[in-house]
Structure formats: structure tokens, C-alpha cells
Amino acid sequence: MSDGPTITTIAQRAGVSIASVSRVLNGLPTKAETERRVMSAARELGYVPNSVARSLKSRRSNQLGFAMADIGNPVYLAMIREIQPVLRAAGYRLVLHSTNADTDDEIDVLRGLGERYIDGLIMIPLRVTGEHLKMFAAARAPVVVIGSVPEGTPVDNVRTDSREGVRLAVEHLHGLGRRRIGFVNGPLDTVPGAARAAAYAEAVRALGLPHDPALAEVGDFYRADGARATARLLERAPDVDALLCANDLIALGALDVLRREGRRVPQDVAVAGMDDTDLATLAWPPLTSVSLGSPERGRAAAELLLDRLASRDREPRVVTVEPRLVVRASTAGDDAPGEPPAVDASTVDASTVDASTVDASTVDAAARDTSARDTSARDVSAVDASAVEEAVGDSGREAP
Amino acid sequence: MSDGPTITTIAQRAGVSIASVSRVLNGLPTKAETERRVMSAARELGYVPNSVARSLKSRRSNQLGFAMADIGNPVYLAMIREIQPVLRAAGYRLVLHSTNADTDDEIDVLRGLGERYIDGLIMIPLRVTGEHLKMFAAARAPVVVIGSVPEGTPVDNVRTDSREGVRLAVEHLHGLGRRRIGFVNGPLDTVPGAARAAAYAEAVRALGLPHDPALAEVGDFYRADGARATARLLERAPDVDALLCANDLIALGALDVLRREGRRVPQDVAVAGMDDTDLATLAWPPLTSVSLGSPERGRAAAELLLDRLASRDREPRVVTVEPRLVVRASTAGDDAPGEPPAVDASTVDASTVDASTVDASTVDAAARDTSARDTSARDVSAVDASAVEEAVGDSGREAP
DNA sequence: CGAACATCTGTAAACGTTTACTCTTCCCCT
DNA sequence: AGGGGAAGAGTAAACGTTTACAGATGTTCG
Numbered sequence: 001m002s003d004g005p006t007i008t009t010i011a012q013r014a015g016v017s018i019a020s021v022s023r024v025l026n027g028l029p030t031k032a033e034t035e036r037r038v039m040s041a042a043r044e045l046g047y048v049p050n051s052v053a054r055s056l057k058s059r060r061s062n063q064l065g066f067a068m069a070d071i072g073n074p075v076y077l078a079m080i081r082e083i084q085p086v087l088r089a090a091g092y093r094l095v096l097h098s099t100n101a102d103t104d105d106e107i108d109v110l111r112g113l114g115e116r117y118i119d120g121l122i123m124i125p126l127r128v129t130g131e132h133l134k135m136f137a138a139a140r141a142p143v144v145v146i147g148s149v150p151e152g153t154p155v156d157n158v159r160t161d162s163r164e165g166v167r168l169a170v171e172h173l174h175g176l177g178r179r180r181i182g183f184v185n186g187p188l189d190t191v192p193g194a195a196r197a198a199a200y201a202e203a204v205r206a207l208g209l210p211h212d213p214a215l216a217e218v219g220d221f222y223r224a225d226g227a228r229a230t231a232r233l234l235e236r237a238p239d240v241d242a243l244l245c246a247n248d249l250i251a252l253g254a255l256d257v258l259r260r261e262g263r264r265v266p267q268d269v270a271v272a273g274m275d276d277t278d279l280a281t282l283a284w285p286p287l288t289s290v291s292l293g294s295p296e297r298g299r300a301a302a303e304l305l306l307d308r309l310a311s312r313d314r315e316p317r318v319v320t321v322e323p324r325l326v327v328r329a330s331t332a333g334d335d336a337p338g339e340p341p342a343v344d345a346s347t348v349d350a351s352t353v354d355a356s357t358v359d360a361s362t363v364d365a366a367a368r369d370t371s372a373r374d375t376s377a378r379d380v381s382a383v384d385a386s387a388v389e390e391a392v393g394d395s396g397r398e399a400p
Numbered sequence: 401m402s403d404g405p406t407i408t409t410i411a412q413r414a415g416v417s418i419a420s421v422s423r424v425l426n427g428l429p430t431k432a433e434t435e436r437r438v439m440s441a442a443r444e445l446g447y448v449p450n451s452v453a454r455s456l457k458s459r460r461s462n463q464l465g466f467a468m469a470d471i472g473n474p475v476y477l478a479m480i481r482e483i484q485p486v487l488r489a490a491g492y493r494l495v496l497h498s499t500n501a502d503t504d505d506e507i508d509v510l511r512g513l514g515e516r517y518i519d520g521l522i523m524i525p526l527r528v529t530g531e532h533l534k535m536f537a538a539a540r541a542p543v544v545v546i547g548s549v550p551e552g553t554p555v556d557n558v559r560t561d562s563r564e565g566v567r568l569a570v571e572h573l574h575g576l577g578r579r580r581i582g583f584v585n586g587p588l589d590t591v592p593g594a595a596r597a598a599a600y601a602e603a604v605r606a607l608g609l610p611h612d613p614a615l616a617e618v619g620d621f622y623r624a625d626g627a628r629a630t631a632r633l634l635e636r637a638p639d640v641d642a643l644l645c646a647n648d649l650i651a652l653g654a655l656d657v658l659r660r661e662g663r664r665v666p667q668d669v670a671v672a673g674m675d676d677t678d679l680a681t682l683a684w685p686p687l688t689s690v691s692l693g694s695p696e697r698g699r700a701a702a703e704l705l706l707d708r709l710a711s712r713d714r715e716p717r718v719v720t721v722e723p724r725l726v727v728r729a730s731t732a733g734d735d736a737p738g739e740p741p742a743v744d745a746s747t748v749d750a751s752t753v754d755a756s757t758v759d760a761s762t763v764d765a766a767a768r769d770t771s772a773r774d775t776s777a778r779d780v781s782a783v784d785a786s787a788v789e790e791a792v793g794d795s796g797r798e799a800p
Numbered sequence: 801c802g803a804a805c806a807t808c809t810g811t812a813a814a815c816g817t818t819t820a821c822t823c824t825t826c827c828c829c830t
Numbered sequence: 831a832g833g834g835g836a837a838g839a840g841t842a843a844a845c846g847t848t849t850a851c852a853g854a855t856g857t858t859c860g
Contacts (some may be wrong), residue, residue: 004540006846017810022848047515053454053846072481081472084498095495114448126817140404168743284684406816417840453816456845
């Protein structure tokens with residue numbers, strides 16, 4: 001309770017100088033006798049080093065930050081699950097920042113780098129402003145950005161090809177025979193929102209489908225907004241037979257609305273999400289989702305950051321994680337009488353189980369193929385459908 | 401990049417002493433001219449205070465810790481969602497620790513209090529050892545424990561009455577006419593595991609049901625373990641007609657296994673979870689769950705901690721959050737032909753929607769009654785079934 | 801046996817703040 | 831006009847470490 005022993009206290013007790021204490025504590029060469037006395041004094045006093053004082057002198061805090069839009073979105077959780085152990089193994093603690101996608105908050109966090117309480121930062125800005133870019137360039141500690149930044153931005157960067165991801169999903173839906181494919185997006189002024197909007201338009205055009213603005217609707221990246229946006233879309237275009245949603249939360253909202261309106265999924269409307277979070281395997285029906293490799297992105301970001309901390313002035317690096325389509329029952333369920341799921345295997349990433357050969361419940365097995373799950377020993381969704389494994393004849397642990 | 405300006409740099413630039421700089425920066429009374437010069441020097445130099453140096457002097461880091469077993473369990477997420485804004489409003493940052501329920505890890509975190517990088521800690525130990533108690537007593541910074549600790553432990557404590565929670569659930573299942581009520585628990589050497597085991601035995605006895613050890617099974621608090629434990633239980637006691645699971649993750653595992661074995665939920669086996677996490681509304685069928693008031697517990701813990709930081713030596717306080725039963729379709733679905741859900745309203749907490757008067761889909765409305773959701777403006781499950789609200793004739797925003 | 805050297809230890813400065821104390825001004829009042 | 835005070839600013843110490851440097855002791859070799 002009082003004020004805790006410092007190296008000075010120990011030095012007195014052991015009858016040596018504070019320098020010797022510090023040396024012993026840091027494992028520098030010392031005479032055995034000195035070491036013994038210091039160690040026993042430290043033990044008797046219950047000494048715990050003051051990390052703040054240490055940081056002041058050493059100019060590092062051994063803390064790293066992770067700034068995301070919303071700690072409630074499981075996509076970030078998936079990243080944290082990967083990031084945490086990597087950083088921890090390297091001796092760092094993780095400080096989380098939930099910014100609510102607020103630019104000011106994000107700038108604040110970046111400014112925090114100057115405060116020296118973190119030695120580096122992984123950030124996922126939903127919007128990238130000029131101010132962001134300025135701060136990236138001026139930042140007094142390494143920053144790794146997950147998500148796209150303008151070409152040439154001098155920052156380590158982990159991205160995914162969401163254009164390709166959208167294409168995979170749209171082609172999958174098209175391959176199922178769907179021709180009125182709607183898109184429920186997040187805000188267009190966000191980086192992913194803009195990218196996915198463009199990708200959707202492009203993918204639809206590439207398939208020769210008519211361009212119908214009524215099929216694209218914008219909400220926000222949350223379940224409730226997704227539900228509302230879907231409701232608007234259904235009203236405007238009652239004949240949609242498929243919905244691609246810009247993330248899984250939106251897709252859950254879409255499922256809510258479809259159920260409420262009595263439309264069957266996937267028979268009447270096939271639904272696909274993006275991010276392939278744990279939510280996808282929990283939803284009913286299990287949700288086809290475009291995996292944007294969140295665990296891989298998290299891990300890559302953590303490694304980039306550590307690497308950068310080791311060599312401050314290497315060239316900025318860009319890591320790209322390929323999207324994969326994970327097919328589940330929300331698009332490929334076979335319980336539509338006389339309408340067997342015609343999964344177009346060619347549009348599915350090679351590492352994904354070919355859903356066209358298995359029955360509806362086993363489609364879920366694809367959920368196991370999220371790779372990079374290996375680090376989290378207690379993965380929540382690791383055994384969600386063991387019957388499925390047998391049916392697929394797949395041990396469910398493919399390489400990424 | 402170089403070494404950033406300090407108050408010394410500013411002092412030189414402004415032609416004043418470092419003390420004046422410090423005073424200006426801290427808003428202490430200063431002549432307007434001095435203030436002007438300091439401020440403009442600071443601005444020109446892009447000064448950012450070094451929080452580490454400040455901490456060393458002020459002996460506070462403005463960081464608080466939260467130590468939980470597994471960051472992947474949404475029950476903790478629910479707490480964080482409440483804790484974060486409360487602490488943040490008070491000027492603190494949150495540092496998360498995921499301990500994997502490892503006692504050594506937890507002790508390490510407690511020791512971390514001595515390192516002074518956090519000013520206080522909220523901890524949820526699954527096991528409470530003598531060492532824990534010793535550390536609580538000796539801790540150099542305030543600790544708030546969520547979960548039960550032995551009577552008289554000198555620590556602020558937030559708990560829930562899980563005994564009552566188990567009773568609510570068991571009586572609910574009994575009220576539905578179920579007589580072979582199984583229990584899938586977590587490890588018995590954990591605090592909640594032990595408490596829930598005892599509570600289950602007591603509740604079953606109180607209802608006059610025969611004591612059958614085959615009905616209780618132990619796994620761990622994860623989905624995969626829950627699935628395995630459920631499989632064992634079903635093998636030993638094939639005639640179970642209800643399952644209470646010690647948390648929602650276990651319940652999800654149970655649902656997986658029941659689906660695999662072709663048992664209908666709730667017709668063949670009614671399933672209830674505990675914690676009432678977001679998972680409950682995502683599961684299919686939506687999961688009846690005992691709410692242990694996680695958001696409330698999180699918020700209470702945060703407030704206790706702040707309060708304790710303000711007045712260091714007030715008496716330790718204990719806050720108890722009452723459990724409530726949230727009935728959903730996994731126990732009360734009406735699609736069992738000729739077997740209408742006979743919800744025993746008396747066993748349901750008053751604040752819970754009476755499910756016996758509404759049809760199956762509307763039972764989900766109870767999910768809205770989780771109170772304390774108010775702080776998270778973007779609540780994921782806030783609008784999952786708006787049709788339901790109408791049916792219930794309830795705006796869905798009851799007081800706690 | 802003394803010099804050169806290796807090995808260990810102590811002294812003191814530094815990290816960037818905050819703050820107690822002292823010093824200077826300047827104003828007001830008697 | 832001189833003394834008392836208020837108000838502002840400067841000096842220096844302190845927070846608890848790490849570490850450069852110098853000093854002390856003992857060892858080894860010519």
C-alpha cells in the first residue's frame with residue numbers, strides 16, 4: 001500500500017549501489033555474491049520494477065495499439081485473436097482503441113503515438129483523409145494500416161482484394177441462376193464501401209446483367225442498418241433473387257428482414273455476406289460469405305509491425321491477402337424442391353470445399369476452411385459440425 | 401522522426417522557463433503574453449506531451465486494465481462495450497488482458513499493478529486461488545473482481561446470483577413439462593462451474609425430480625467442448641428432454657450436436673444457455689438464455705473502479721446483479737404440433753416479456769429486454785426482429 | 801615484484817515532466 | 831514614500847530507472 005520498494009530501497013538493503021541493483025536485475029555480469037544479496041533483498045521486499053520509469057529512460061513502452069472502428073464487430077475480434085499472441089510473444093501489450101469510425105478519434109489515436117505510451121500502431125481507418133496521410137507520414141512511431149491506402153503512401157499496409165471478393169460472390173450467385181442480384185452496401189464515403197460499390201457494378205456488368213440502380217442500397221455496416229437498407233431495397237425491387245451484403249452484420253440484418261417478410265433463404269433469395277466472421281456459422285441458414293482473410297490480415301499486420309520495429313527504415317511493405325468464397329447454406333441450400341444448388345465450382349477458390357457435391361448441412365464444412373485458425377487453440381467454431389467433416393471426408397484442416 | 405520537441409524546446413523558442421511552459425500547458429494562471437508565446441511555440445513545433453514522463457512524476461498512467469479468460473467469448477465483449485465508454489469518459493485508456501483462464505497469467509497481471517503501467521484493474525478470474533486473494537489484499541492499485549470471491553475478501557466485487565439463474569432456467573424447463581433435464585457444465589474447479597453444479601442439483605431436488613448423475617456432464621466453457629460434453633450426455637441419458645448449458649457457447653455446441661443427431665429443438669430437447677450473449681439471438685433456434693446481466697456487471701465494475709480511484713480507502717463494496725430468464729424459441733417454440741409452449745410465467749423475471757401469450761417468432765422479442773443496452777448506440781441485435789415488436793405490442797425498451 | 805589488464809562496482813547524469821520554493825515586479829494603501 | 835501583498839516567472843529537485851564513465855580490486859605475465 002505504501003510506496004513500494006525501488007531499486008534504491010534494494011540497494012540500501014543489500015548494501016550496494018543502485019547501479020549494481022539495476023545490473024543484477026537486468027542480468028548483466030555481476031559477482032555471484034552481489035547478485036545473491038540483491039536478489040534476496042528484492043525478493044524480501046517484493047520488488048516490482050516500475051515500468052513507467054523504465055520507459056522514460058529506455059524510450060519504449062512495450063505497448064502497441066490497435067485502432068478499429070467498433071469493438072463489437074467480430075471481424076476485428078478475429079484480427080485481435082491473431083494479433084494478440086504475436087505481439088505478446090514479442091513482449092508487447094496490446095492497447096485497444098474503438099474509434100466508432102470517427103475521423104477525429106482516429107487522428108487522436110495517431111497523435112497518441114507522440115505521447116509515447118505506445119511504440120507502434122495497427123490501424124483500420126474506414127475513411128482515409130488527407131489528415132490521416134499527413135499523420136502517417138509524420139508519425140513518431142511505426143504505423144501499419146489494414147485496408148487500402150493510396151498508392152505510394154509510405155506506410156506498411158495490409159490489404160485484401162475486395163474487388164475480387166465481390167466478383168467471387170456475384171459470380172457465385174449468378175452461377176446459381178440468380179439474375180436479380182442486389183447489393184446492400186455500407187457508406188459510400190468509406191474505403192471499403194466505395195471499393196465494393198465499384199466492384200459490384202463491375203462484376204454485374206461483366207456478367208452482362210442489366211445495370212439497375214434499384215438493386216444497390218446503402219446503409220451502414222451494422223445489423224440494424226443492414227436490416228433497414230434491405231427493407232428499402234426489397235420495396236424498390238421486390239423481384240430480387242439474391243443479395244450480396246457488404247459485411248456479415250449487414251447480412252444478418254438482411255436475414256432478419258427476409259424472414260420477417262416470409263421470403264425463404266436461399267430458395268427465394270440467396271444471401272451472401274462478407275468477412276466470413278464467426279457470425280456466418282451461427283446464422284440460420286449458415287451464411288455464405290466472402291472471407292477477406294481477417295485472421296491472416298491481423299497476423300500479417302502484427303508481423304509487419306514487429307518487423308518494422310526491428311528495422312525502422314526498411315521500405316514500406318504491402319501485404320495482400322486473397323479473398324476466398326466460403327459457401328454455406330444461405331446460397332447453396334438444397335432444400336429448395338426441384339432446384340438443386342448449382343454451385344459454380346470454378347468461381348470458388350481452390351481451397352474451398354466444393355459445395356456442389358455435398359448435401360445442405362455439409363456445406364457448412366466450408367466454414368472450417370478459414371485457415372489461419374491454427375493459433376487460437378480454443379476456436380469457438382472449431383467443431384461446429386463434426387458430422388460434416390465425415391460427410392466431406394476432409395479432416396477440416398487444410399493449408400491456407 | 402527525430403526526437404520530438406519537449407517543454408525545454410518550447411521554453412527556448414518562447415524565451416521562457418520550462419516551468420512556465422508546463423503551467424501554460426496545464427492551464428494554470430499565466431500572463432496572457434506568456435501564454436500566447438508558449439502556445440504558439442508549441443503549435444509551431446507540433447508539441448505532444450510525453451505521457452510517460454508525466455506518469456513518472458504524477459504516479460498515474462491513466463490506463464486501466466481488464467483481465468478476462470478469453471477475448472473470444474462474447475460475454476466479455478458485452479462487458480467491454482460498457483466498460484470502455486465509462487472509463488474513457490473519465491479519461492482512462494483500457495488495456496485488455498486475455499489470460500486463457502490461466503492462473504499464472506492472472507497473477508502476472510496482478511503483479512503488473514506493481515509495474516505502475518495501469519492505475520487499476522477489473523478482473524474476472526475463473527478460479528480464485530489463495531494466491532489471488534493474497535494479491536488482491538497486497539495490490540498496489542485498486543482491483544475490482546467480477547465473479548464471486550470468498551466472503552470478506554477486501555475487494556470491490558460485482559457478482560451475479562448464478563444459483564438463482566440456474567433455478568430460473570430449471571424451473572422454466574420443468575414448467576414446460578420437461579422431466580429429464582440435463583446439465584452441461586464447465587469445469588467444476590472454476591468458480592462458476594462449481595456454483596452452477598450445486599445450483600443445478602439444488603434446483604432439481606427442489607422440484608422433486610430424482611437425482612440422476614447421468615444427467616450432469618462436464619466439459620469446458622467453449623463451443624467445441626460443449627458439443628463433446630453434450631454428445632457424451634446424450635449417449636448416457638438418451639431420454640433427456642431438456643438441456644441447460646452453463647453458458648451460451650456450450651449451448652451452441654449442444655445445438656450443433658442435437659441437429660447432427662436429428663433431435664428437434666425444442667420439440668425433442670429444449671435447450672437453454674446462460675449469459676444471454678449476442679450469440680443467443682443469432683443461434684437457430686434463438687436460444688433461451690439466463691441473462692447474468694453482463695452489461696450491467698461491466699458497467700458496475702467500471703463505476704466501482706472509478707469510485708475507488710477517487711476515494712482510496714472507503715469500504716469495499718459488493719454489487720449484485722440479478723439474473724433474468726430470457727425466453728426464446730429454443731425452449732418455447734410452438735411449432736411442436738399439439739404441444740403448445742406452456743411457459744410458466746411465474747418463473748420468468750417480471751421484466752421479461754411473457755412468452756406464453758405470443759407466437760413462436762415473437763418470443764424472440766424477449767431478446768430485446770436485455771436492458772442496459774442503451775449505451776451502445778449501434779447495438780448489433782437492436783433490430784433483429786422488428787416484426788416481433790408489433791406482435792408483442794411492446795416498444796421493446798423497458799426499464800431494467 | 802610491478803605493470804598491464806580484466807572484472808566488478810560506484811557516482812552521477814539523463815530521460816521529460818510537475819511543483820515547491822524563491823525571486824522579481826508592480827500595485828495599493830497608509 | 832515606503833512597506834505589504836499579489837501575481838507571475840524562474841530555479842531546482844524529484845519521480846525510478848539505465849548507463850557512460852571512472853574508480854577499485856584482484857589477476858596475470860614479463
